[in-house]
Each structure stands twice: as C-alpha cells, then as structure tokens.
Amino acid sequence: MPDVNGLGHSMRRKEDPRFIRGQGNYIDDLKLPGMLWLDIVRSPYAHARIKNIDTSKAAKIPGVLGFVTGRDLEKYNLHWMPTLMSDQQMVLPTDTVKYQSQEVVGVIAADRYAAADGVAAVEVDYEPLPVVVDPHQALQPGAVKVRDDKDSNRIWHWEVGDPAATAQAFAQAATVVKEKIYIPRIHVASIETCGCVADWDAANKHLTLYMTTQAPHAIRTVLALVAGHVGLSEENIRVVSPDIGGGFGGKVPVYPGYVIAVAASVLLGKPIKWIEDRSENLAADSFARDYHITAELAADKDGRITAMRMDTVADHGYSDAQAAPSKFPAGLFHIATGSYDFQTAYLAVDAAYTNKPPGGVAYRCSFRVTEAVHAIERMVDILAHERGEDPAAFRMKNFIKPEQFPYKSAFGWEYDSGDYHKALRLAMDMIGYEDLRREQAEKRARGELMGIGLSSFTEIVGAGPSKHFDILGIKMFDSCELRVHPTGKAIARFGTKSQGQGHETTYAQIIAEELGIPAEHIKVEEGDTDTAPYGLGTYASRSTPTAGAAGALAARKVRDKARKIAAHLLEAAEEDLVWERGKFHVKGAPGRSKTIQDIALAAYTNHPQGLEAGLEAVHYYDPPNLTYPFGSYICVVDIDRGTGQVQVRRFVAVDDCGVRINPMIVEGQIHGGLTQGFAPALMEEMQYDENGNLYGGTFMDYMVPTAVESPKWEVGETVTPSPHHPFGAKGVGESPTVGAPPAIANAVVDALWHLGVRHVDIPLTAPKIWELLKRHGAALEE
Amino acid sequence: MSTHHIQLTVNGQVRAADVPARLLLVHLIRDNFDLTGTHIGCDTTSCGACTVLLNGKPVKACTVLAVQADGADVLTVEGLEQGGQLHPVQEGFTAKHGLQCGFCTPGMMLTAVALLRANPDPTEDEIRWGISGNLCRCTGYMNIVKAIQYAAEKLQVQEAQPA
Numbered sequence: 004m005p006d007v008n009g010l011g012h013s014m015r016r017k018e019d020p021r022f023i024r025g026q027g028n029y030i031d032d033l034k035l036p037g038m039l040w041l042d043i044v045r046s047p048y049a050h051a052r053i054k055n056i057d058t059s060k061a062a063k064i065p066g067v068l069g070f071v072t073g074r075d076l077e078k079y080n081l082h083w084m085p086t087l088m089s090d091q092q093m094v095l096p097t098d099t100v101k102y103q104s105q106e107v108v109g110v111i112a113a114d115r116y117a118a119a120d121g122v123a124a125v126e127v128d129y130e131p132l133p134v135v136v137d138p139h140q141a142l143q144p145g146a147v148k149v150r151d152d153k154d155s156n157r158i159w160h161w162e163v164g165d166p167a168a169t170a171q172a173f174a175q176a177a178t179v180v181k182e183k184i185y186i187p188r189i190h191v192a193s194i195e196t197c198g199c200v201a202d203w204d205a206a207n208k209h210l211t212l213y214m215t216t217q218a219p220h221a222i223r224t225v226l227a228l229v230a231g232h233v234g235l236s237e238e239n240i241r242v243v244s245p246d247i248g249g250g251f252g253g254k255v256p257v258y259p260g261y262v263i264a265v266a267a268s269v270l271l272g273k274p275i276k277w278i279e280d281r282s283e284n285l286a287a288d289s290f291a292r293d294y295h296i297t298a299e300l301a302a303d304k305d306g307r308i309t310a311m312r313m314d315t316v317a318d319h320g321y322s323d324a325q326a327a328p329s330k331f332p333a334g335l336f337h338i339a340t341g342s343y344d345f346q347t348a349y350l351a352v353d354a355a356y357t358n359k360p361p362g363g364v365a366y367r368c369s370f371r372v373t374e375a376v377h378a379i380e381r382m383v384d385i386l387a388h389e390r391g392e393d394p395a396a397f398r399m400k401n402f403i404k405p406e407q408f409p410y411k412s413a414f415g416w417e418y419d420s421g422d423y424h425k426a427l428r429l430a431m432d433m434i435g436y437e438d439l440r441r442e443q444a445e446k447r448a449r450g451e452l453m454g455i456g457l458s459s460f461t462e463i464v465g466a467g468p469s470k471h472f473d474i475l476g477i478k479m480f481d482s483c484e485l486r487v488h489p490t491g492k493a494i495a496r497f498g499t500k501s502q503g504q505g506h507e508t509t510y511a512q513i514i515a516e517e518l519g520i521p522a523e524h525i526k527v528e529e530g531d532t533d534t535a536p537y538g539l540g541t542y543a544s545r546s547t548p549t550a551g552a553a554g555a556l557a558a559r560k561v562r563d564k565a566r567k568i569a570a571h572l573l574e575a576a577e578e579d580l581v582w583e584r585g586k587f588h589v590k591g592a593p594g595r596s597k598t599i600q601d602i603a604l605a606a607y608t609n610h611p612q613g614l615e616a617g618l619e620a621v622h623y624y625d626p627p628n629l630t631y632p633f634g635s636y637i638c639v640v641d642i643d644r645g646t647g648q649v650q651v652r653r654f655v656a657v658d659d660c661g662v663r664i665n666p667m668i669v670e671g672q673i674h675g676g677l678t679q680g681f682a683p684a685l686m687e688e689m690q691y692d693e694n695g696n697l698y699g700g701t702f703m704d705y706m707v708p709t710a711v712e713s714p715k716w717e718v719g720e721t722v723t724p725s726p727h728h729p730f731g732a733k734g735v736g737e738s739p740t741v742g743a744p745p746a747i748a749n750a751v752v753d754a755l756w757h758l759g760v761r762h763v764d765i766p767l768t769a770p771k772i773w774e775l776l777k778r779h780g781a782a783l784e785e
Numbered sequence: 786m787s788t789h790h791i792q793l794t795v796n797g798q799v800r801a802a803d804v805p806a807r808l809l810l811v812h813l814i815r816d817n818f819d820l821t822g823t824h825i826g827c828d829t830t831s832c833g834a835c836t837v838l839l840n841g842k843p844v845k846a847c848t849v850l851a852v853q854a855d856g857a858d859v860l861t862v863e864g865l866e867q868g869g870q871l872h873p874v875q876e877g878f879t880a881k882h883g884l885q886c887g888f889c890t891p892g893m894m895l896t897a898v899a900l901l902r903a904n905p906d907p908t909e910d911e912i913r914w915g916i917s918g919n920l921c922r923c924t925g926y927m928n929i930v931k932a933i934q935y936a937a938e939k940l941q942v943q944e945a946q947p948a
Contacts, residue, residue: 015879015880015882016879016882018887019878019879019884019887020879021887022884022887022890023862023871023875023878023879023884023887023890023894024822024862024863024865024866024875025820025821025822025823025861025862025863025891026822027822027887027888029821029824029888031815031821031824031825032815032821034816034819115812116805116807116808191922192922193886193888193922194824194826194832194834194886194888194889194920194921194922195824195826195886195888196826246886246887247886248824248826248886248887248888248889249885249886249888249922249923250886251922280827280828281826281827281828281829281832282828502886503885503886503887503923504885505885667882668882670882671882671885671923671924671928672885674924674925674926674927674928675885675922675923675924675925676925677925678924678925678926679922679925701827701828701829701831702827702829702831702832702920703829703831707832707920707922709913709916709917709918709919709920709926710912710913710914710916710917710919710921710926710929710930711913711914711917713925713926713927715927716925716927
C-alpha cells in the first residue's frame with residue numbers, strides 16, 4: 004500500500020506524467036472529424052461606423068467556406084450577449100465598432116491557413132468616429148459617448164463607509180497624507196491563449212463545447228439562458244474544459260470568439276475550432292486593473308492610523324465585462340483598510356466606459372484586492388515616511404492584534420484569523436532588517452541609492468458565502484462528488500477547474516487525509532459538465548476554500564456511512580467504534596478493526612440490510628465566511644543612478660495561508676505569484692495612444708519576465724488556521740501577486756524619499772526612474 | 786502555392802509529407818504528424834513554447850518553415866523518453882516541481898536538453914540565461930532552474946558510469 008499522502012505532504016503531482024511527456028490535452032490539440040476553422044476579422048479603429056463589409060474576394064479563396072457577421076447573428080438576436088456583470092457586449096457588430104481589435108467578421112475555412120487568407124481578403128469600409136480613451140475625460144460632460152444604448156459613460160457609482168465621520172476624522176488628524184495612485188492596465192498573458200471547439204449535433208440538438216474556461220458550469224448555464232430561444236437547452240449542452248495552459252482569471256469571461264464558433268457550428272453543421280493568436284489575446288481580451296485611485300490616510304499625534312478615504316475612477320473599456328460578484332461592482336476593493344486597526348473609512352468608485360477592450364478581469368486576484376492592497380500599502384508607507392517613522396515599526400504599531408480576531412473591519416468584513424506581527428517579525432529576521440537599514444544609511448552617505456520596501460497585506464479569498472456572493476444570480480458555492488469503488492479506490496469530481504494549480508494532486512490529498520485511502524488511489528476529475536457536480540469554477544483563490552472544503556465534507560459523509568458498515572462487520576455499536584485514519588476499531592480492542600478498503604468492499608458485497616448499497620457522497624459547500632490569508636514581504640532594491648535601472652537584490656516573502664495541503668505546490672504557487680507581482684511592478688503595462696491604438700500587442704513589447712529578470716525568491720511561512728474552514732486552509736494562489744507590487748514600489752520610493760520623491764506609479768521602468776532622478780538632481784550624467 | 790515533398794526524421798522515425806511552401810514546422814509537427822506536445826504560445830518567436838531540436842539545436846518551430854526541415858533530424862518532447870526511461874530533464878521537472886500548467890514545459894525541457902549538451906555543468910546564471918528564450922507564466926522559474934540542476938547532476942553521474 005502506498006503512503007496515504009494526506010495534508011502536509013509534498014507528494015509529486017499526479018498531473019506531471021502526462022505533461023512531461025507532451026501528452027497533455029490542451030484545446031488546440033483537439034481534432035474532430037470534419038472540423039473547420041474560424042478566424043476573425045478585427046477592427047483597426049477604436050471607434051468607427053461600419054459602412055460596408057465585402058466578402059466577395061475572400062469567398063473566392065480556396066478553402067474559405069463561409070462568413071458570420073453581426074447581421075447574420077442579428078436574425079437570431081445573438082449579436083449581443085450579457086457580460087458576467089449583467090452589462091452587454093457585442094458578439095459581432097451590426098453598425099459600429101467600439102475598440103481596436105474588436106471582432107467584426109468570422110471567417111470559416113477548411114484549415115487555419117485558408118481561414119487566415121480569408122481574414123486578410125475581407126474588405127471592411129469604416130468611417131472613423133471620435134474616440135475617448137481617458138476615463139476621467141469620459142466622465143466629463145460633453146465627452147464622446149461610448150455606448151449608444153446608455154445615457155452617459157458613467158457605468159455606475161458605488162460607495163461604502165461613512166463620509167461624514169471620515170471627513171471629521173481627517174479634520175482632527177495630526178498627520179494627513181494624500182496621493183494619486185494609478186494601477187495600470189495589464190494582461191494575464193497565460194502562455195496558452197483562449198480557444199474552443201464547438202460541435203453542434205443537429206439531429207440531437209446537442210452542443211459539445213470544448214473551451215478554455217475556468218468556470219465550465221456557469222458557462223453552460225449562460226449559454227442555455229442566452230441561446231435557449233434558438234434551441235440550445237441546458238440538458239443538451241456539454242461544456243468540457245480540457246487541460247488549461249494557464250488561466251489567471253483571463254479564462255473566466257465569455258469572449259465573442261467562443262460564441263461565433265458556436266453560431267458557426269450551428270449554421271454549418273460542422274465542428275468549428277477557434278484559437279486566438281497572441282496578438283488577439285493581448286489586444287482584445289482579459290485585461291486587468293486600470294484603477295485610478297486618489298487615496299488619503301490620517302493619523303493621530305502618536306502615529307496611529309485614524310481614518311482612510313479613497314476616491315477611484317475605474318476604466319472598464321467599452322463594457323463592464325469583469326467577473327465580480329454581482330453585489331459588489333468594485334469587487335472586494337473595500338478590503339482596502341488592509342491589516343490595520345482603524346474604524347473610520349470611506350471609499351467611492353466611479354466606473355467609466357472608454358473605447359478600449361471590455362473588462363477587467365480579476366487577474367490572479369480576488370476581485371480588485373490587488374488594487375486595494377497596493378493603495379493601502381503605498382499609503383501606509385508614505386504616512387510612515389512622512390512622520391519620520393520606520394515603516395516596519397509603524398506597521399507593527401498599527402496592525403490588528405492577534406487577540407482582536409475575528410476582527411470586523413471598517414467596511415464590515417469579518418477577518419477570520421491572523422497574526423500579522425509574527426509574519427512581519429519573521430520576514431524581518433529572515434532578511435536581516437536592522438543590518439539592511441544600517442547598510443542603507445552608509446550607502447546613502449556615499450550617494451548610492453538603496454531602498455527597503457515592505458508590504459504587510461491582508462487577502463480576502465474563497466468567494467463566497469451565498470448570502471453575499473453570486474455570479475449572474477448563481478450562488479458561489481462549490482462541490483464534490485466522491486465515489487469509493489469496491490476495491491477501495493476512489494474517484495472524486497469537483498465543480499472547479501485547475502489551470503496548473505495541481506488539483507488532481509491536492510484534492511486527492513484532502514480526501515486521503517479524511518479517509519485514509521492513499522492519494523495515489525484517488526482519481527480527481529474536473530471540467531466536464533456532464534459528469535462533474537455543479538460549481539462556480541476556479542478563480543479568486545476559491546478552489547481550496549470552497550471545493551477543497553466540499554471534498555473534505557463529502558469524505559466525512561462517506562466516513563459516516565463507513566461507520567455503519569464497520570459496525571455491521573464488527574458486530575459492534577456504531578458509538579463504540581473509534582476512527583483512526585484509514586480504519587475503524589472497537590473501543591478498547593484495537594485488534595478488532597476494519598480498514599476503509601474492507602468497508603468499501605463490504606459496501607458492495609455485504610452491506611447491512613436496511614442500508615443502501617454503495618459508498619459515495621456529494622457535498623455542496625457554502626462557506627460561512629471568506630478566508631483571509633496574509634503575509635509580510637520585504638524587498639531590497641538598488642537603483643542605478645546612471646540608467647534608472649531598478650535591481651531587486653533580495654525579496655523575502657512570508658505567507659500565511661493557514662494549513663498547507665502540499666507544501667511543494669504552495670511554494671510553487673508563491674514563486675509564480677511573486678513573479679506575476681514583480682512583472683507589473685517593473686515591466687508590464689498595456690498603454691494606448693489618444694486614438695485608442697494599443698502600443699504593442701505582442702510579446703516583443705508586452706514584457707513578460709524571463710528567468711533572467713525574475714528575482715530569486717526567499718520564502719517563509721507562518722500557519723494561522725482558518726477557524727471556519729473544515730481543515731483550516733485559506734487559499735494561496737493570489738497572495739504573492741497581490742502582495743509583491745507594493746513591496747517593490749515601497750522599496751523604490753524608500754530609496755528616493757530623501758531626494759523628495761513621494762510616489763511613483765508602477766511599472767517602475769528604467770526610463771521612468773531615470774527621468775525622476777534627473778528631475779531630483781540625482782542622475783549620474785556624463 | 787507550390788507544394789514540396791519533404792522527408793525528415795522525427796524522434797528517430799523517418800516521416801514524409803507533401804507540404805505547401807508556407808507551412809510552419811510547428812504545424813507540420815502538430816497537425817500532420819499529430820505530435821501535439823509541441824505548443825504554440827505566440828506569433829513572434831518570443832515565448833519558446835514551440836521549441837524543438839532541429840539537428841540538435843533548439844529552434845522555435847513557429848518561425849521555421851517545414852521545408853527548411855527537409856532532410857533534418859527533429860526531436861520533440863515525445864522523443865525524450867527512451868525505452869520507458871524518462872530523460873533526466875523530464876525526471877527533474879517532476880521531482881523539483883518545475884511545471885504547473887504544463888504548457889511551456891515541452892519547449893522548456895528541450896531547451897534544457899540542448900543547454901546541458903553544450904554545457905554539462907552550468908551555473909545558475911548560465912541556466913537562467915540559457916532558458917531566457919522560453920517564457921513560463923506559472924513557476925517564476927525557481928523550480929525550473931532546480932529541475933535543470935537535478936538533470937545536470939544525473940547526466941554527469943550517468944556519463945561517469947561505464948556503459
């Protein structure tokens with residue numbers, strides 16, 4: 004019998020054997036008989052009227068078989084679709100295009116080369132229209148109106164907190180700091196782009212949609228709701244999410260390409276494959292962030308934070324196509340009071356339409372937590388520096404104390420557990436904080452620029468409790484269906500969908516811990532809506548807090564039934580049985596025992612009369628609260644006065660995600676997440692010119708870090724279990740992406756504060772820092 | 786479009802095809818030969834997901850024409866395992882958790898194979914520079930470096946043993 008490999012074991016991943024042999028099954032690997040290709044004509048303009056679409060030349064190209072336009076879809080009222088925020092988005096336009104790279108015509112062909120030829124030969128006559136790119140301008144009276152179906156560019160205004168009490172606290176404060184902080188538009192840039200194969204079976208009115216989605220069940224329901232009137236019925240829709248080459252939130256939304264592929268399959272009666280190329284992926288979908296925050300923080304004379312105020316403009320592009328819980332249009336942005344103990348705060352967000360692609364997705368982020376954490380961690384640092392206090396000591400003074408948990412934040416969140424002091428102390432010990440401060444002072448005296456930056460973040464994940472959390476009305480529970488086979492092996496299916504997180508391994512370990520069946524003997528499946536139980540999918544670090552919990556509780560239900568069977572086999576009363584992992588024994592007689600494997604066999608061969616045969620359970624887990632992972636990161640940077648180049652010399656990350664299932668996988672997630680935090684801090688940004696043209700839509704100019712730029716991460720851990728999760732876990736995937744950017748930004752400002760620099764927006768590129776050094780007389784120029 | 790008859794060796798097997806002049810090597814491998822372990826991640830020779838060894842040298846198969854591989858020897862991820870034995874680089878990637886979603890992994894491993902052939906005992910910096918033409922979005926590269934170090938050690942031990 005192999006090791007059980009329950010919680011806390013770094014067992015090798017069960018998904019690796021296929022991936023290291025090139026035997027993964029990603030969307031573009033799928034080939035169906037008779038399959039045709041879809042490629043898409045896209046708009047070169049950010050705003051234009053379509054005067055004419057001429058497909059006659061394209062139609063003559065060998066292999067080109069058909070076209071799908073907005074007018075074609077309009078006949079079925081399928082030229083529009085709802086976004087996950089109940090806004091609307093064009094599938095294909097009938098009159099105007101609203102962003103550069105918007106889908107205009109679908110071209111169907113026999114192979115991918117012919118489809119591309121067809122795209123090149125379609126002639127579209129556009130009349131360019133005025134463009135609004137800046138969300139602040141978009142909100143001004145008289146601005147170019149982005150949406151014909153709306154009164155203005157203001158999508159919504161949302162606020163939380165007490166504005167009057169906050170104003171009063173600011174009036175009475177000893178120190179007030181205020182800063183404009185921009186969190187730039189970035190892109191998930193998973194190495195696999197998006198795509199699908201739509202397979203319509205006309206005889207049976209059945210659609211199979213193989214698709215790069217993080218949330219297959221929700222997609223099935225949305226399809227049934229949107230296309231029910233043309234004959235798509237939910238029992239006849241099967242969504243299959245195959246192996247996913249990275250998701251990070253970018254594979255949550257429904258992009259027009261998927262819908263065009265479905266429409267084309269229905270119209271032509273053939274399977275249709277659509278695979279984005281990299282430029283389409285970068286230019287047209289899954290942008291994230293783009294928050295313009297004005298933040299203020301107040302402190303009393305002792306340097307205790309008393310109040311916070313944030314006013315934010317959110318750029319959503321041409322449609323509010325983010326994927327946030329419907330009750331919270333700005334997501335969980337109001338976690339922005341962070342790790343600090345104060346009870347007066349006010350936060351407002353105005354969302355704007357602009358002529359840019361719709362969004363924005365929660366990129367490795369629990370719905371705007373990244374934006375919130377960047378704002379509060381920058382402001383706390385500014386406040387500490389302004390008062391001449393050490394940023395670490397200032398944080399320690401203002402942290403919520405361990406004995407205050409569960410802690411109700413100013414905006415009403417109930418933080419489940421935490422020990423922020425312990426995590427920061429560990430990070431300081433690991434990096435040698437005091438020595439670094441001494442080194443910094445010496446270097447500064449010599450004119451060298453060295454900075455030390457901290458970030459002590461609180462995350463909010465595991466969405467979520469059904470009383471507050473839904474997507475399009477569907478509550479954000481998640482699920483597990485567990486079946487134990489007669490030979491003591493098991494299969495477990497979940498409503499989530501791994502995109503590299505290693506669910507096939509970690510979910511098996513959860514059930515192994517609960518039942519004592521070796522993880523190696525537990526097969527985990529996700530992503531096929533015909534077989535997996537309903538769930539809301541994998542994003543927002545919710546898999547372990549929700550589906551992982553469902554797995555544990557399904558296993559406990561199985562254990563409850565196993566107890567009845569064991570009592571029958573051992574001829575003992577149920578209450579006289581003692582569970583030790585993997586078997587029941589009779590109290591006081593450890594020799595009289597039955598293993599879970601014995602019991603599984605009996606469940607099919609010798610089950611007690613009056614009890615159902617079989618050994619299986621389903622659990623739908625509705626979490627009682629969110630979980631609140633946290634951590635403290637410390638970053639050391641050196642800045643080259645000759646070039647403005649920022650070098651991350653060291654980076655210590657202490658994470659507390661509660662109980663860890665597979666420490667190897669957790670550490671891997673932290674490494675990757677830190678790198679995805681490093682990237683926007685120093686390299687990545689999607690920029691647009693005043694005409695709405697994207698500067699660069701390829702990997703030649705969207706700078707994803709390579710092994711050379713990426714720092715050598717030093718990781719540490721503390722463990723503060725979640726009190727309400729079945730086995731104390733909290734979720735970890737996003738913490739590092741959320742926590743890393745402010746640590747790096749704080750380090751850079753720390754290096755430059757004595758020059759008079761108070762804030763720099765990320766990304767902290769060499770040209771930007773170089774300009775700053777010149778402005779403050781610190782650049783070394785020949 | 787002219788069609789060309791080409792013949793090449795892929796993972797030790799002789800393969801032939803009639804291909805249009807513009808067909809990319811990556812599509813020949815994936816679509817004609819059904820070897821889908823070689824992935825496509827970008828259009829600009831930037832990400833390296835499509836890396837294969839062409840006559841022993843790593844190339845990005847999205848930027849090589851199939852006709853350029855006429856007469857060549859091609860190694861893809863499917864050819865790394867020999868006689869049921871994983872290549873030490875494959876072993877290293879699973880032992881050191883050098884992969885998460887697995888999409889960049891085949892290209893990354895082939896780059897690593899070529900790197901270790903040219904430099905059997907690389908420093909960490911040499912490994913990082915050596916794989917800098919391959920993007921990974923999941924791992925942060927730390928464990929990929931460890932995986933390649935694992936393979937380097939293992940290969941050196943194998944080398945030292947008499948055959």
